[in-house]
Amino acid sequence: MVTSILPLDVKNAVVRRRGKTLLGPVTTTVSDSGLSIVMGPNGAGKTTLLRLLHGMERVSRGGSLRWQIPEEEARARQAFVFQAPIMMRRTALDNVAYPLMTHGVSKKEARQRAGAWLERVGLTDSAQKQATVLSGGERQKLALARALIRKPEILFLDEPCANLDGRATREFETLLMQAFKDGTRVVMSTHDIGQARRLAEDVWFIHHGLILEQTPAAEFFASPKTSEARAFINGDIVE
Amino acid sequence: MNELLAGLLEAGRLIVTVDADLIEISLRSLQVTLTAVAIASAIGLPLGCWLAVRRFRFRRFVIATMNALMGLPPVVVGLIVYLLLSRAGPFGVFGLLFTPTAMIIAQVIILTPLIASIAHQAIRELWAQYHDLLISMNTTRWQRIATLLWDGRRALLTASLAGFGRGIGEVGAIMIVGGNIDNATRVLTTAISLETGKGNFSLALALGFVLIGLAVLVNLLIHTLSRTEVSGRW
Numbered sequence: 001m002v003t004s005i006l007p008l009d010v011k012n013a014v015v016r017r018r019g020k021t022l023l024g025p026v027t028t029t030v031s032d033s034g035l036s037i038v039m040g041p042n043g044a045g046k047t048t049l050l051r052l053l054h055g056m057e058r059v060s061r062g063g064s065l066r067w068q069i070p071e072e073e074a075r076a077r078q079a080f081v082f083q084a085p086i087m088m089r090r091t092a093l094d095n096v097a098y099p100l101m102t103h104g105v106s107k108k109e110a111r112q113r114a115g116a117w118l119e120r121v122g123l124t125d126s127a128q129k130q131a132t133v134l135s136g137g138e139r140q141k142l143a144l145a146r147a148l149i150r151k152p153e154i155l156f157l158d159e160p161c162a163n164l165d166g167r168a169t170r171e172f173e174t175l176l177m178q179a180f181k182d183g184t185r186v187v188m189s190t191h192d193i194g195q196a197r198r199l200a201e202d203v204w205f206i207h208h209g210l211i212l213e214q215t216p217a218a219e220f221f222a223s224p225k226t227s228e229a230r231a232f233i234n235g236d237i238v239e
Numbered sequence: 240m241n242e243l244l245a246g247l248l249e250a251g252r253l254i255v256t257v258d259a260d261l262i263e264i265s266l267r268s269l270q271v272t273l274t275a276v277a278i279a280s281a282i283g284l285p286l287g288c289w290l291a292v293r294r295f296r297f298r299r300f301v302i303a304t305m306n307a308l309m310g311l312p313p314v315v316v317g318l319i320v321y322l323l324l325s326r327a328g329p330f331g332v333f334g335l336l337f338t339p340t341a342m343i344i345a346q347v348i349i350l351t352p353l354i355a356s357i358a359h360q361a362i363r364e365l366w367a368q369y370h371d372l373l374i375s376m377n378t379t380r381w382q383r384i385a386t387l388l389w390d391g392r393r394a395l396l397t398a399s400l401a402g403f404g405r406g407i408g409e410v411g412a413i414m415i416v417g418g419n420i421d422n423a424t425r426v427l428t429t430a431i432s433l434e435t436g437k438g439n440f441s442l443a444l445a446l447g448f449v450l451i452g453l454a455v456l457v458n459l460l461i462h463t464l465s466r467t468e469v470s471g472r473w
């Protein structure tokens with residue numbers, strides 16, 4: 001049995017840029033299963049938090065991120081879907097096949113498996129199109145397929161539906177839930193309270209770079225502990 | 240005006256009669272510059288890419304130097320290569336002076352910084368786009384470079400073509416290291432220079448028109464080829 005990379009222990013992690021503290025100190029544990037939704041007003045630090053957990057931000061001295069296996073190996077078993085999906089200048093099929101090809105899978109097999117994934121996300125007809133001509137919704141679905149193709153143990157998503165309409169959002173959520181049911185740990189940020197209610201098992205509420213609450217979703221929406229979270233849920237401006 | 244017209248007519252005559260000398264020096268021009276462009280691209284494209292991806296202490300310095308070398312005066316390059324290859328120079332034993340190889344060496348030195356610099360610009364933009372994705376996917380440095388080279392290949396082609404444009408019209412360096420020897424190292428530009436010196440303006444002009452035509456032809460050819468490749472993929 002292969003050791004899981006989770007849970008992830010975070011201790012006193014702080015992200016600084018040019019002397020300014022953007023995030024933290026954060027001390028928390030990312031458990032080995034679940035679907036967590038990160039919420040908070042603009043500029044709260046949602047993106048920074050996800051990037052920190054994914055290992056894309058430098059942790060200031062004194063803080064640490066500890067996976068169950070060495071960090072180097074843990075990196076290879078995670079995936080990230082960015083707020084603005086990054087489309088490589090290749091066909092949709094080759095975009096999805098790319099992570100396999102860079103991890104030792106032959107071109108032929110990588111394309112075959114990518115084709116299967118495109119079918120799952122409903123993009124088969126676009127397989128031979130350049131990814132850069134796809135619509136916003138199609139791009140996010142492609143990005144999701146590309147993130148999932150190597151079966152990551154944990155998937156980070158940064159406001160993946162921010163630019164999608166209702167229907168595209170629903171389709172995206174269905175695909176995401178499928179991945180979750182297949183055993184992927186999900187950590188996703190969103191602005192959309194409706195989406196959070198639909199998906200979240202637990203909610204992380206952050207404000208001014210600090211995690212103010214980490215509570216099961218039902219509890220969070222029924223009785224938020226902090227006044228900031230209450231204001232946020234009520235749609236008021238969070239001070 | 241008369242001379243331009245005469246030159247045009249002469250160019251037409253040389254081409255229609257398939258003038259043996261013209262064919263020979265045109266082919267040599269192509270051979271020297273295309274070889275130089277190929278070598279300079281093999282060095283300059285990955286170098287430009289590497290400079291875009293890699294952060295190290297003297298990066299800015301290297302880029303500034305490269306940009307400065309782009310404006311290297313060809314005569315100076317010719318002179319230096321001449322001294323290196325001459326009988327008394329460190330590489331004299333190879334007997335390369337006044338051969339097409341010497342001309343290729345000189346052109347590689349002139350073209351590499353140019354190609355590397357343009358490639359660097361193009362790849363830097365692509366890297367800004369791809370950065371987060373490639374880091375997130377845990378790619379190795381070499382995979383990143385290979386990916387950028389491949390996905391940026393159209394921009395890199397432009398860099399190589401710019402190198403070709405500079406090389407095919409270059410005369411200062413190849414004149415010095417090649418010597419403009421008939422049947423050995425004479426190319427279009429050195430022949431033009433020679434004929435102009437002798438006062439054969441119409442012949443010189445004719446060669447000039449052939450030179451321009453050749454440059455346009457190569458550019459068109461390569462663009463057409465790269466476009467068919469792209470349209471085939473859509």
Ligand SMILES: Nc1ncnc2c1ncn2[C@@H]1O[C@H](COP(=O)(O)OP(=O)(O)OP(=O)(O)O)[C@@H](O)[C@H]1O
Pocket residue numbers: 017022040041042043044045046047048049
């Ligand atoms: N590269 C950077 N340099 C300086 N400050 C930055 C940088 N990136 C982010 N910040 C700052 O860090 C804070 C948190 O940014 P972050 O992007 O994490 O917020 P967010 O919660 O994701 O916001 P949004 O909801 O708008 O996406 C902001 O105040 C932002 O201005």
Ligand SMILES: [Mg+2]
Pocket residue numbers: 046047048083158159
């Ligand atoms: Mg954000």
